[in-house]
Amino acid sequence: MKPLSHWFRDTSQDLGLRLIAALGLLLYLVFIVVPVFMSLRSSFTDENPLKSGSNWVGFANYSEMLHDDQLRSSVGFTLALALGVTVVANVVGLAFAMLLDRTELSYRVLRTIAFLPQVISGVIVGFVWKTIFTEDGLLNDLLARTHLAAQPVDWLGKPHLAQLSVGVVVAWVLSGFTTVVYLAALQNIPRELYDAGAIDGANSRQQFRMITLRMVAPATTISVTISLITVLKLYDVIQVLTSGGPANATQSTAQYIVKMAFTNDRFGYASSIAMFLLALSAVIALSVTSVLRRREVDL
Amino acid sequence: MLRRSAAAVAAAGVLLLAACSNSNSASDGGSSGGKTLTYLTFNTPSLTPAFWKASIARAEKEAPGVTIKQVVAPSTDRDSYAKQLQASGQFPDLLQSITPSQYTEAGLLQPYDQAWIDQNFLLPQGNAIKGKVYIPPTNSQIIPLVFYNKSLFTKAGVRPPTTWSQFLDVSAKLKSAGITPLELGGNDPFAAAMPLTGALSADVLGKNPQWVQQRYAGQVKFSDADVVAAAQKMRTLVEKDYFEQGALNVSYADSIKNFNAGKAAMYPMGSWYLGSIPKDQWDTIGVFPWPTDDGSVVVPFAVGGSMAISTRAKDVAAATAFGKAWSLDPQNLKALIEGDGAFPMLKDKTLKDYDVTVSPAFTDSYSYVTKTDTKVSAIGWATNDDALPGSLNNDFYAAAQALFNSKDVKGQMAKLDKSWDTATK
Numbered sequence: 182m183k184p185l186s187h188w189f190r191d192t193s194q195d196l197g198l199r200l201i202a203a204l205g206l207l208l209y210l211v212f213i214v215v216p217v218f219m220s221l222r223s224s225f226t227d228e229n230p231l232k233s234g235s236n237w238v239g240f241a242n243y244s245e246m247l248h249d250d251q252l253r254s255s256v257g258f259t260l261a262l263a264l265g266v267t268v269v270a271n272v273v274g275l276a277f278a279m280l281l282d283r284t285e286l287s288y289r290v291l292r293t294i295a296f297l298p299q300v301i302s303g304v305i306v307g308f309v310w311k312t313i314f315t316e317d318g319l320l321n322d323l324l325a326r327t328h329l330a331a332q333p334v335d336w337l338g339k340p341h342l343a344q345l346s347v348g349v350v351v352a353w354v355l356s357g358f359t360t361v362v363y364l365a366a367l368q369n370i371p372r373e374l375y376d377a378g379a380i381d382g383a384n385s386r387q388q389f390r391m392i393t394l395r396m397v398a399p400a401t402t403i404s405v406t407i408s409l410i411t412v413l414k415l416y417d418v419i420q421v422l423t424s425g426g427p428a429n430a431t432q433s434t435a436q437y438i439v440k441m442a443f444t445n446d447r448f449g450y451a452s453s454i455a456m457f458l459l460a461l462s463a464v465i466a467l468s469v470t471s472v473l474r475r476r477e478v479d480l
Numbered sequence: 481m482l483r484r485s486a487a488a489v490a491a492a493g494v495l496l497l498a499a500c501s502n503s504n505s506a507s508d509g510g511s512s513g514g515k516t517l518t519y520l521t522f523n524t525p526s527l528t529p530a531f532w533k534a535s536i537a538r539a540e541k542e543a544p545g546v547t548i549k550q551v552v553a554p555s556t557d558r559d560s561y562a563k564q565l566q567a568s569g570q571f572p573d574l575l576q577s578i579t580p581s582q583y584t585e586a587g588l589l590q591p592y593d594q595a596w597i598d599q600n601f602l603l604p605q606g607n608a609i610k611g612k613v614y615i616p617p618t619n620s621q622i623i624p625l626v627f628y629n630k631s632l633f634t635k636a637g638v639r640p641p642t643t644w645s646q647f648l649d650v651s652a653k654l655k656s657a658g659i660t661p662l663e664l665g666g667n668d669p670f671a672a673a674m675p676l677t678g679a680l681s682a683d684v685l686g687k688n689p690q691w692v693q694q695r696y697a698g699q700v701k702f703s704d705a706d707v708v709a710a711a712q713k714m715r716t717l718v719e720k721d722y723f724e725q726g727a728l729n730v731s732y733a734d735s736i737k738n739f740n741a742g743k744a745a746m747y748p749m750g751s752w753y754l755g756s757i758p759k760d761q762w763d764t765i766g767v768f769p770w771p772t773d774d775g776s777v778v779v780p781f782a783v784g785g786s787m788a789i790s791t792r793a794k795d796v797a798a799a800t801a802f803g804k805a806w807s808l809d810p811q812n813l814k815a816l817i818e819g820d821g822a823f824p825m826l827k828d829k830t831l832k833d834y835d836v837t838v839s840p841a842f843t844d845s846y847s848y849v850t851k852t853d854t855k856v857s858a859i860g861w862a863t864n865d866d867a868l869p870g871s872l873n874n875d876f877y878a879a880a881q882a883l884f885n886s887k888d889v890k891g892q893m894a895k896l897d898k899s900w901d902t903a904t905k
Contacts, residue, residue, distance in 0.1 A: 229586070230563045230564075230566055230567040231563065231566055231582070231583060231585075231586035231588060232585075232586045245902075245905075249902065250895070250898065251899070251902075311667075311731065314729070315667060315729055315730065315731050315734060316725070316726045316729040316730045316734065317730075317734060332725065333725065333726050333729070334726075334729075335726045335728060335729040336729060337667055337728070337729050338666065338667065338726050338727070338728030338729035338730075338884070339728070339885065340885060423667075424668070424669055425878075426667075426669050426672075426728075426877075426878060426881050427666075427667075427672075427728050427878075427881040427882070427884065427885070428878045428879070428881040428882035428884075428885065428886075429878045440871050440874065441871075443560045443563050443564065444560070444870050444871040444874065445869075445870035445871050445902065445903045446563065446582070446870060447870075447905065448567075450905070
């Protein structure tokens with residue numbers, strides 16, 4: 182532990198860095214930590230956005246959550262989506278990254294295209310994919326023209342198909358991010374490792390398993406963790422694509438929080454669900470990170 | 481002004497990200513020493529920025545000393561946005577076409593002078609909350625009506641039905657003739673629920689207009705036999721395959737295109753569809769009310785209105801003067817009548833006074849408003865004491881979508897009872 186005086190050493194470079202760090206910390210406190218604590222306090226009240234003041238209700242909101250069927254189904258869907266999308270987005274991201282790991286101009290252009298889904302607003306993504314999935318949309322049109330489907334497929338009309346469709350869209354969005362992360366990792370692998378592997382007689386599959394997968398392990402940790410957290414708090418894409426339907430089949434936990442807060446005017450209850458989602462995300466993220474970190478060491 | 485668009489629901493996510501609103505003064509000049517009032521509005525294809533600018537300017541002239549600063553909601557879901565503004569201490573002085581019941585309990589809205597309301601509107605209590613009027617009842621909608629394609633009816637040799645059994649018979653004959661009986665934009669939840677709204681409004685509220693009030697009092701439930709029997713009607717339409725192929729995968733916008741293109745014979749939709757009938761189809765599209773068991777006409781009705789006044793307005797008197805002026809301006813209703821199929825509710829005025837050209841279907845629909853047939857609250861759309869609590873509208877829509885994939889009608893209705901409990905805690 183450094184003495185307090187250490188932090189006030191008068192070198193101008195240190196002072197500048199500390200100022201930047203202090204500003205970052207201040208922003209983090211104001212926009213992240215304080216709202217979390219405000220939400221935590223609200224979760225023990227019957228706070229209503231339209232009324233001033235609120236009453237302390239203890240754990241009533243939390244006990245209500247235990248018997249809330251819609252919340253249960255939204256959490257179930259969100260967890261399944263997070264798991265499925267994380268696996269798909271990371272597999273696709275790594276595959277794309279390996280395909281695009283070249284220096285030619287055309288590949289640099291392709292990298293930019295691969296990252297596009299991550300850059301586009303979730304609302305626009307939702308609208309675009311909605312036009313693809315609807316009854317007369319591009320996908321059904323393509324299936325009809327290629328005679329792959331005699332009847333249009335209800336991509337957004339059947340609960341399980343709608344869940345799958347949402348998964349595809351979210352995985353598509355996240356694949357842009359995972360591709361970039363894995364690409365950065367791949368570009369840091371020394372070429373000599375592959376040369377040595379080739380001399381030792383390793384075929385391409387063995388090189389992938391013994392060199393590539395091991396060397397991108399830290400990127401996997403980051404990519405998987407961020408993918409999981411992103412999907413756990415997903416709102417915009419689903420809201421536009423399906424509005425949580427059909428019959429709440431694709432309602433995410435974040436959507437349910439918004440519904441409770443701004444439609445049912447129950448800030449207190451919405452805050453308790455938000456606290457639960459925060460805890461769930463933290464537990465999952467910490468568990469996954471610790472497992473993957475251990476894997477990095479083992480590799 | 482009741483219409484909810486798919487985009488409204490879809491763009492709700494943007495609301496969370498909208499840290500600040502688009503706001504602009506409608507007047508070219510600044511404040512002339514009078515009061516500057518904030519006015520929450522929203523844009524639709526009918527209610528364009530140009531419409532607001534002109535209508536505000538006209539009302540400002542009628543209310544000297546008032547300058548309006550527009551606050552434009554990022555989507556047509558103005559209630560969610562109004563609540564966010566309230567939560568952040570920015571509740572507007574005037575709010576266009578909100579759902580008053582969501583704010584009255586918190587004492588946020590100032591009622592209008594009842595004598596003025598009685599003097600100027602056809603249904604003075606049309607959207608009253610506990611006897612007080614918070615939005616002048618300037619217009620109304622029927623939700624739903626059943627629009628039909630006269631050519632396709634002729635082709636199948638059927639006539640507009642008046643009873644439920646006739647409705648099923650007509651649907652069967654249309655299907656036999658190779659014509660899709662019913663168009664439905666079920667991908668948008670509110671549109672998916674139109675048949676359920678019709679069945680429950682006509683069968684349940686038609687027989688017991690106090691049903692919603694009794695539900696609030698816990699005397700009736702959605703899982704009661706009469707409600708389940710009404711909901712079963714929608715399930716029957718699904719089981720008989722009368723809706724178009726993949727109805728839950730058809731967007732609201734596409735459903736309008738499909739029906740206008742003659743891809744289905746009937747279209748249960750709010751009367752705002754009247755604004756979407758192409759002029760070259762005016763003689764092709766007819767209309768009839770949602771059919772009842774005995775053939776009696778029940779009109780699922782909702783009275784919309786203009787602007788509400790905040791009790792915390794900087795100058796309540798000035799805000800009221802502006803609200804009254806805007807509400808009585810026939811020009812403001814022209815866009816709603818022609819674009820949204822709204823029925824004007826100003827006293828002592830005929831359609832000529834609004835300088836509008838409307839379709840025969842509009843005239844026929846309007847007759848259901850002006851006749852003395854049974855008008856009941858359109859369940860899920862009423863803005864008066866019969867407004868459903870919180871998210872019940874959304875849950876109601878979800879129940880309608882569920883009936884496409886679930887035979888358990890009673891179970892779906894029981895879910896609504898649970899949602900009711902959650903919404904009213």
